[in-house]
Amino acid sequence: xxxxxxxxxxxxxxxxxxxxxxxxxxxxxxxxxxxxxxxxxxxxxxxxxxxxxxxxxxxxxxxxxxxxxxxxxxxxxxxxxxxxxxxxxxxxxxxxxxxxxxxxxxxxxxxxxxxxxxxxxxxxxxxxxxxxxxxxxxxxxxxxxxxxxxxxxxxxxxxxxxxxxxxxxxxxxxxxxxxxxxxxxxxxxxxxxxxxxxxxxxxxxxxxxxxxxxxxxxxxxxxxxxxxxxxxxxxxxxxxxxxxxxxxxxxxxxxxxxxxxxxxxxxxxxxxxxxxxxxxxxxxxxxxxxxxxxxxxxxxxxxxxxxxxxxxxxxxxxxxxxxxxxxxxxxxxxxxxxxxxxxxxxxxxxxxxxxxxxxxxxxxxx
Amino acid sequence: xxxxxxxxxxxxxxxxxxxxxxxxxxxxxxxxxxxxxxxxxxxxxxxxxxxxxxxxxxxxxxxxxxxxxxxxxxxxxxxxxxxx
Ligand code: SF4
Numbered sequence: 073x074x075x076x077x078x079x080x081x082x083x084x085x086x087x088x089x090x091x092x093x094x095x096x097x098x099x100x101x102x103x104x105x106x107x108x109x110x111x112x113x114x115x116x117x118x119x120x121x122x123x124x125x126x127x128x129x130x131x132x133x134x135x136x137x138x139x140x141x142x143x144x145x146x147x148x149x150x151x152x153x154x155x156x157x158x159x160x161x162x163x164x165x166x167x168x169x170x171x172x173x174x175x176x177x178x179x180x181x182x183x184x185x186x187x188x189x190x191x192x193x194x195x196x197x198x199x200x201x202x203x204x205x206x207x208x209x210x211x212x213x214x215x216x217x218x219x220x221x222x223x224x225x226x227x228x229x230x231x232x233x234x235x236x237x238x239x240x241x242x243x244x245x246x247x248x249x250x251x252x253x254x255x256x257x258x259x260x261x262x263x264x265x266x267x268x269x270x271x272x273x274x275x276x277x278x279x280x281x282x283x284x285x286x287x288x289x290x291x292x293x294x295x296x297x298x299x300x301x302x303x304x305x306x307x308x309x310x311x312x313x314x315x316x317x318x319x320x321x322x323x324x325x326x327x328x329x330x331x332x333x334x335x336x337x338x339x340x341x342x343x344x345x346x347x348x349x350x351x352x353x354x355x356x357x358x359x360x361x362x363x364x365x366x367x368x369x370x371x372x373x374x375x376x377x378x379x380x381x382x383x384x385x386x387x388x389x390x391x392x393x394x395x396x397x398x399x400x401x402x403x404x405x406x407x408x409x410x411x412x413x414x415x416x417x418x419x420x421x422x423x424x425x426x427x428x429x430x431x432x433x434x435x436x437x438x
Numbered sequence: 439x440x441x442x443x444x445x446x447x448x449x450x451x452x453x454x455x456x457x458x459x460x461x462x463x464x465x466x467x468x469x470x471x472x473x474x475x476x477x478x479x480x481x482x483x484x485x486x487x488x489x490x491x492x493x494x495x496x497x498x499x500x501x502x503x504x505x506x507x508x509x510x511x512x513x514x515x516x517x518x519x520x521x522x
Contacts, residue, residue: 083500088505091508092504095508192485193467193485193487194485194487195486219484221487222486222487224470270490292500296504297500300500300507304507319500321499321500321503322499323482323496329472330472331470331471
């Protein structure tokens with residue numbers, strides 16, 4: 073069966089899926105295990121293709137902090153809102169405009185006259201800056217190692233003087249380590265995000281396997297890719313191994329995309345960063361290097377914001393992001409919290425677990 | 439933001455490629471790629487920047503690996519009763 077959009081990259085034939093499903097049963101662990109992935113696209117594929125229904129009893133696969141929009145702290149959102157209210161043009165990805173900060177969303181600020189624009193790429197934000205030389209233009213940059221190289225590239229490509237970046241970029245490996253530190257639910261293994269891994273390489277997860285003795289399998293996004301990766305992971309659990317295995321070699325190498333890594337290292341330095349709902353994580357964010365300070369919105373504009381941990385009363389997002397709860401555990405799921413009127417950030421981002429479960433009608437116990 | 443769909447290169451000019459996704463054309467920057475791109479290549483693109491060139495034949499390699507795993511294991515029915 074070939075998917076139109078994916079053409080030659082479609083991996084979803086039913087015979088192999090059945091084979092993998094029975095293999096999963098064979099690898100079923102004796103005790104219940106929790107597998108965590110950190111990728112909205114994985115969650116969508118799992119929900120859309122009903123892959124949870126093929127898991128052996130006792131095996132749970134949960135989305136951790138895999139949605140960049142969901143983990144962007146309210147302090148950064150408030151900062152972006154204030155910059156827009158003060159007259160800067162704020163450019164960002166679409167979902168970011170609808171995430172509630174402490175006071176308002178960027179979309180609400182826009183409704184009150186602020187100039188907030190949705191872009192699909194950091195390169196577009198630079199074009200906005202070139203077209204408006206008399207205005208300050210701030211690119212509110214969110215995303216993991218997949219999107220950060222683009223931000224790095226425009227920062228290093230002599231952007232105009234009126235172009236600034238508010239970096240809320242986040243790094244995946246330190247977040248995985250942080251998840252392991254948190255009781256009460258032990259994590260039996262990670263499905264590593266395919267395209268983050270394209271950039272950082274499979275080797276980036278060695279620390280997790282070697283120091284924490286937790287298996288990691290890099291997974292692609294086709295249904296067969298995901299089932300194959302889960303099978304490898306369960307086999308490791310069963311054999312009490314903790315290694316990094318690459319189930320997505322067509323897009324991920326051991327060392328990753330060295331050019332993208334070089335861009336990241338030249339434009340940014342890893343820094344401690346707040347993940348909304350989780351807290352401050354060491355080395356899990358990207359700050360703009362001193363050499364590029366003149367384009368750093370944090371340093372160029374003094375804006376006072378509270379570094380809060382605000383969340384709506386009753387919202388379970390923190391638990392969902394820590395892979396300790398599923399969206400339907402939340403009493404607000406579906407009523408009143410929906411993608412059209414989200415209560416928490418996990419319902420806003422299309423990669424947020426709540427948003428995905430709402431759209432695909434996921435049920436945990438099929 | 440994180441579209442996992444491969445796009446096909448239609449033209450290349452300097453560090454910008456035009457790609458086609460189901461008839462919709464878009465511009466993609468090649469700065470973060472570090473490998474040569476030709477017309478007809480498939481690219482993995484995130485937020486307007488290519489992060490990897492994909493070879494359709496490599497999808498077959500994944501299937502081969504997967505078949506190897508499937509072939510190496512007896513069917514579930516021969517492996518004893520599944521744990522309750
Ligand atoms: S359903 Fe809404 S309120 Fe509940 S955890 Fe998800 S985002 Fe928060």
